[in-house]
Amino acid sequence: MILSGDRHAESTGLLPFVVAITGASGSVYGLRLVQFLLSKNQPIELLVSKAALMVMKEENDLIFGENLKEELLKYLKLAPDVPLTVHSLTNYGATVASGSYKTRGMAVVPCSLGTLGALSAGLTENLIHRAAAVCLKERRPLMIVVREMPFGHIQLKNMLSLSEAGAIVSCASPGFYHKPESVQDQIDFVVGRVLDQFGFDNQLFKRWKSENQETILGAGTAAGSAGSKKNK
Numbered sequence: 001m002i003l004s005g006d007r008h009a010e011s012t013g014l015l016p017f018v019v020a021i022t023g024a025s026g027s028v029y030g031l032r033l034v035q036f037l038l039s040k041n042q043p044i045e046l047l048v049s050k051a052a053l054m055v056m057k058e059e060n061d062l063i064f065g066e067n068l069k070e071e072l073l074k075y076l077k078l079a080p081d082v083p084l085t086v087h088s089l090t091n092y093g094a095t096v097a098s099g100s101y102k103t104r105g106m107a108v109v110p111c112s113l114g115t116l117g118a119l120s121a122g123l124t125e126n127l128i129h130r131a132a133a134v135c136l137k138e139r140r141p142l143m144i145v146v147r148e149m150p151f152g153h154i155q156l157k158n159m160l161s162l163s164e165a166g167a168i169v170s171c172a173s174p175g176f177y178h179k180p181e182s183v184q185d186q187i188d189f190v191v192g193r194v195l196d197q198f199g200f201d202n203q204l205f206k207r208w209k210s211e212n213q214e215t216i217l218g219a220g221t222a223a224g225s226a227g228s229k230k231n232k
């Protein structure tokens with residue numbers, strides 16, 4: 001039986017998670033996040049901006065037609081009965097537009113500077129803005145993963161005011177300490193850190209461990225020597 005995200009939540013007790021993909025470079029981050037969570041049967045309420053669809057076309061040769069949900073699931077190699085609801089951005093009557101509809105929180109991945117500006121100003125020109133404003137007013141976790149380089153003064157101020165309003169503000173900023181071997185490793189590092197913020201268990205990247213610290217301290221220090229002996 002095919003259940004929409006909210007019906008699935010009712011039957012499993014899992015609160016739905018809201019994911020928005022906006023028109024910044026790196027829509028692959030958002031797509032990977034959705035793929036990972038749906039593969040774990042986590043109900044998702046998905047919002048995709050028009051600009052995000054343009055970016056997907058430019059960056060990934062992805063052209064989605066009228067039936068975004070069906071085509072997306074095919075692309076992500078997921079079964080048609082996963083708990084995904086895709087909302088139209090003009091549907092202010094959607095579940096996620098109301099604070100009385102309980103969710104686990106929301107991630108905007110990637111977040112464009114345009115959406116950043118709207119969120120920090122409290123505008124609700126589309127359902128992404130409204131769903132994010134709902135998370136802030138209901139004190140639910142909202143994470144934004146901005147992608148731009150460099151930042152202007154206005155964007156820095158917008159990020160600060162969103163952080164002051166309770167949002168978790170970050171950039172798509174993959175690390176190197178886990179020794180990535182591919183672009184997919186870099187994508188998974190960013191997505192894994194987003195999942196961490198919401199308490200979703202994941203092993204998408206190699207975590208920092210105390211043995212790494214011993215290696216970095218080196219053989220020249222007492223701690224380093226002890227560490228290297230222990231490792232032999």
Ligand SMILES: Cc1cc2nc3c(=O)[nH]c(=O)nc-3n(C[C@H](O)[C@H](O)[C@H](O)COP(=O)(O)O)c2cc1C
Nearest residue numbers: 022023024025049051052055058112113114115147
């Ligand atoms: C290929 C492509 C890449 C883009 N990359 C970025 C980006 O990295 N960051 C950004 O803020 N905007 C970027 N933009 C511009 C946004 O898509 C544009 O500002 C749009 O109005 C954002 O709308 P949205 O926030 O509703 O998605 C890009 C646009 C295109 C077509």
